[in-house]
Amino acid sequence: MAEAATIRMRLQEFKDIGAGFLLALPLTIRAMQPQLLRIHIVGTPADAAGFSEIKPCTAYLDLATAVAIEHLSSDALDKSGAAGAVQSFYTIGIDELDELVTRLETQHVTDGTTVVTTTNLYKDVFHAYAAAHGTQDMDAEGTITIRKIDDTALTTIPITKNESLGSAFKVPDNHVAMLAFGLLRRLAPAAGVYAADEGVRIRIIYIDPIDGESGMAAADRCNNWIDVESVGGYTTQAAGQFPIGQCFESGTWIHLQHSSKVDAGELYDLLLEFLIWKK
Amino acid sequence: MVKQTQEYINLKIKNCEELIRSATSKPQREIYEAYKEYWEKEKGIIEQKKEKLDMIKQTKVIVNNVKEELEVELEESAVDTSKTRCPICLEEFSNQGFPKHYEACKRRDELEKELETAKAELEAESTEKPNI
Numbered sequence: 234m235a236e237a238a239t240i241r242m243r244l245q246e247f248k249d250i251g252a253g254f255l256l257a258l259p260l261t262i263r264a265m266q267p268q269l270l271r272i273h274i275v276g277t278p279a280d281a282a283g284f285s286e287i288k289p290c291t292a293y294l295d296l297a298t299a300v301a302i303e304h305l306s307s308d309a310l311d312k313s314g315a316a317g318a319v320q321s322f323y324t325i326g327i328d329e330l331d332e333l334v335t336r337l338e339t340q341h342v343t344d345g346t347t348v349v350t351t352t353n354l355y356k357d358v359f360h361a362y363a364a365a366h367g368t369q370d371m372d373a374e375g376t377i378t379i380r381k382i383d384d385t386a387l388t389t390i391p392i393t394k395n396e397s398l399g400s401a402f403k404v405p406d407n408h409v410a411m412l413a414f415g416l417l418r419r420l421a422p423a424a425g426v427y428a429a430d431e432g433v434r435i436r437i438i439y440i441d442p443i444d445g446e447s448g449m450a451a452a453d454r455c456n457n458w459i460d461v462e463s464v465g466g467y468t469t470q471a472a473g474q475f476p477i478g479q480c481f482e483s484g485t486w487i488h489l490q491h492s493s494k495v496d497a498g499e500l501y502d503l504l505l506e507f508l509i510w511k512k
Numbered sequence: 513m514v515k516q517t518q519e520y521i522n523l524k525i526k527n528c529e530e531l532i533r534s535a536t537s538k539p540q541r542e543i544y545e546a547y548k549e550y551w552e553k554e555k556g557i558i559e560q561k562k563e564k565l566d567m568i569k570q571t572k573v574i575v576n577n578v579k580e581e582l583e584v585e586l587e588e589s590a591v592d593t594s595k596t597r598c599p600i601c602l603e604e605f606s607n608q609g610f611p612k613h614y615e616a617c618k619r620r621d622e623l624e625k626e627l628e629t630a631k632a633e634l635e636a637e638s639t640e641k642p643n644i
Contacts, residue, residue: 296543298537298540300531350527382524382527383551
């Protein structure tokens, strides 16, 4: 069973977040105008025996200094001209000021396969999604690659899609992230006698900066995780298992993994919301 | 993905140089310089590959020339192996050696005939009574 997942990652600014739970936050935090990072995934795990990361980015910049990146498509029609398909896209990443940002990047005007070097600077890129399309098509004609200057791909918007790979993110320096909301549902039970008793497991792995340092032996790492399970079809019974309010320190990487409990290919949807504010 | 030609790599190096010029901090410039270094290394690899390719092409030309020469020699040696029967002595000789033999054989045959004639004349003379 091949793994499948569509990931929608969005970053909302404080002014765009509906009141709701914000009102429950202390004034000191509200004063910092927290941002909301929402990750919504509909997926099917590849297997039941072990966990696999949910559609990760190909690579990460993970730099201390922000730099320009490049983007291009494998199809000339992903151009910003009126007759193009995907003309531009948003990236979600960390900028030169250690802020979590959404930035607009525009494809080459006449030929989508021509490399464009961004004027925006990034310390990291976690996700991308199409922003505008021309008359050609409403999704990508080719694979749009967002990459480093040395041509190492960071993430891609696959052909015929509007969303890129990438479900992990890093808490920017001098910031704190708090798990504000979590919901895991199985969308449909798989076929079989015990279908309704099967389930999905989601693992939120968080890696502290010291554990993520290169050169550290695997045995010396302390990669903690939070496991959340959903059993039975059409239920929301797992929602309460999310440790709402858990905070993650700056520099922490948060990766998401999934696994079916019994048979591979259990369809689920996962919604996570992280509030992120400057310390 | 764009093919990594020399032209493409030159463009990447040029791009890196522009980024180095526009770098706003030392660490940023160092990152771009590292990228430039990477592409210069790639350029070196491509040039080495091109040199190897040229060498292979040259070797191919040499091999073809040698092959052609050998083919000519083979054709010639094929002529040498065919034989011609001498109409005089009825022995077989290589085409190459036959003309020389034929001349010699013809001369020998003529000499033999002359010898025969001379012998016959001599015998005839010896049987005649001396006109004393």
